[in-house]
Amino acid sequence: MKQIPQQIRDAQGAGVATDVVIMAAGKGTRMKSTLPKVLHRLGGRALAMHVIHTAARVGARRVVVVTGHGAEAVEAALGAGAQGVLPLQFVRQMPQLGTGHAMQQAAPVLPDDGTVLVLSGDVPLIGADTLQALLAASAGERLALLTIVFDDPAGYGRIVRDAAGGAVQAIVEQKDATEAERAIREVYSGVMAVPARLLKGWLARLDNRNAQAEYYLTDVVKMAVADGVPVVAHLTTDALQVAGINNPAQLAALERAWQARQADALMEAGVRLADPARFDLRGTLDCGADVEIDVNCVFEGAVTLGDGVRIGAHCVIANARIEAGAVIHPFTHIDGEKAGVTVGAGALVGPFARLRPGAQLGAEVHIGNFVEVKNATLAKGAKANHLAYLGDATVGERVNYGAGSITANYDGANKHRTVIGDDVHVGSNCVLVAPITIGAGGTIGGGSTIAKSTEPGALTVGRARQVSFANWQRPKKNQP
CATH class of the missing domain: 2.160.10.10 (Hexapeptide repeat proteins)
Incomplete structure (x- = not known):
């Protein structure tokens, strides 16, 4: 297993290891393909393999991949592709009941002493430097969210801050957001760093009372606030790093950007x-x-x-x-x-x-x-x-x-x-x-x-002796 680099240990707080969880259970219906979405290729490499390589660069102690749709194919492909990079552990989410439910499957294999870094298998260009900064913001004590400001935030969970516009209070998914909340342009990228010992308690309290009847991982934010755990947002301005792939057009656009x-x-x-x-x-x-x-x-x-x-x-x-x-x-x-x-x-x-x-x-x-x-x-x-x-x-x-x-x-x-x-x-x-x-x-x-x-x-020389026949006539076609 790869050792955590000294500079990462210093940034996180001495002795805090990083355990990465990669969400890779989705079907990717809009890809209109029998191939699981995370195995589609960008730059010649499966989307999820980009994420695995980045996990290696931040010195992950372990990488847990949550699979679901096409689990056998995903596990075989990623397991083979990750040889020589780092070992993977797979857990399955059957059926797929939301991001919180996915993390509930991973929680039992995560040690309590680490910081959990949550990544998405269909967000391939997330950078190691960005993740190191997020881990430093968590420091083994805080819930740290990677956020970005979009002119058009449609489809993303909105970052709700307190009245002074400072402390993060919650993440509200678009389908559950009010008109005022939908006007918020700062959104959650799907990437977070959180102490495992705290995350496990919050996961146990999740419910699915929402517009999609799913267990939202983002609900841990309001639980952290209620428990007095600081929630911090690390803002990135690089949209490519948080760009997800949902359809062939997005894959092609990200390919050209890559x-x-x-x-x-x-x-x-x-x-x-x-x-x-x-x-x-x-x-x-x-x-x-x-x-x-x-x-x-x-x-x-x-x-x-x-x-x-x-x-x-x-x-x-x-x-x-x-x-x-x-x-x-x-x-x-x-x-x-x-x-x-x-x-x-x-x-x-x-x-x-x-x-x-x-x-x-x-x-x-x-x-x-x-x-x-x-x-x-x-x-x-x-x-x-x-x-x-x-x-x-x-x-x-x-x-x-x-x-x-x-x-x-x-x-x-x-x-x-x-x-x-x-x-x-x-x-x-x-x-x-x-x-x-x-x-x-x-x-x-x-x-x-x-x-x-x-x-x-x-x-x-090894060929037949040359022979010529004088005045030889080619065969002619029969006349009708």
Whole structure:
């Protein structure tokens, strides 16, 4: 389990641990999808996974996820996604009777000595700095609410303060609010920090006497006031941090806002984006100096671009390391999946090339248009410039691999490897039937099918003898 950073302990009060509860039980009817809402993706990551990563950054002692609709799918996806981040504990809310009812399911697994940080699985961009400030406001003693002022507060619970406009007295849900209360523009974001020992007592006193016949978590505010526990509001001005996702349009809008933030951060670090509005990052992108990225490129998984790398338009690059000075021409698709892809320094790839898992290109390798490389290593200076396939192969230095040539690596049951020595020339339209070794310096004549290994320096030709028939007439169509 991750340790709570010292600065967070200091902000909260010495010895006060943070236990995070993530609300993820809702169906998300307005998404009009069979996929549970919290598993819809933003920036290539499930909405709730954004929240889990943020929980890790604030040093959560434990994370409890409340599931309900699609619970099995949500638990499986988040449990797998959180491996290596932090362990999760799941509790189920069946049926879903409101936010207070959801917290009642989580309460039994929360230690009394901690501060409970309540987050929503469909509010993905909440920031760690904001949550640290909220925890500091709670300090293990107070109920702290994250609030924001909206010009149009429709749909949100209103923050009701005392007559002097200072102390928070209650949160009133819109359906239960009076006309005067509906005019209040300060609203509750759905995020709170509260001492667990106090929260449990208030949860036990909740009732559902309201317009929606639900158990409102927000009712704990008036209970805290009644019990003399200070209620404080930490006001944020960043609407993106508290923006929830309820329908595809909101998801798309937040996606563009998220991408704009990623683009701004990259440009601030010196990356040249041809058009920040046409850039998509769905994972992590680590860039060296003087990197240039053209329009409509998508980066997924973990991608590293070395100094001076240039990425052409309309490329999709996932789980790859591209070394300094390499150029990826337009419409290239690279996906290393778990095995990864490496493109060596000064290499040229594309346009319209495809690098699959296990492709390892050395320095100054050329992979041209409509060339596919899978689980193959190409040494320095090797070239496959047109319409070729290299799968399960080891290719030496300075090899020239002709257009239309392939390694036949699959026998219908097993994969086999092709080894091509240094300085080999493979002519056009050749088939190399693995397992096979082409000796260094050898030449394979165009149009050959080679099923046996060759000696170094040899010219090898394997094709039918050419025969011509003079004055041959093509068949003609029968006349009706």
